[in-house]
Amino acid sequence: MDRISALRNVEEALSDFEAGDADLAATEQRVLTVLRTYATDFDGEEGLQAYQASGAGRAHGLVVVAESEAEARERIADLLDEEPASIAADISPV
Incomplete structure (x- = not known):
């Protein structure tokens, strides 16, 4: 779309x-x-996928679009203004 x-x-x-x-x-x-x-559904955007954070903390439930779980963790950390290593959540494809 x-x-x-x-x-x-x-x-x-x-x-x-x-x-x-x-x-x-x-x-x-x-x-x-x-x-x-x-x-x-990014037309022409190969490799992008939605990832959701689950678990403890403020990240729980956040969904971002990224090329990998590592990039998704970084995007979530940026949204929360935290360090990626401090995000206490599992990041998995939606």
Whole structure:
């Protein structure tokens, strides 16, 4: 899914919400699905994959897109402003 398609899908979800055709929970799920699809479907971007942190600490549940688990750990550390070695979480493909 390219950026324009993702934006159109989010716009449609918001329009349905505003029109009363969808409730907040359904709209949130729809937008989350668009975002996950966009984040994990990079046309022409070989080697990128979504990784999720699980375990103890602030990293739990974070999802990033990277080429490897090591790069994913670095991206998560950057998001949390911590050292990669201090991230007390398992990093695995989604």
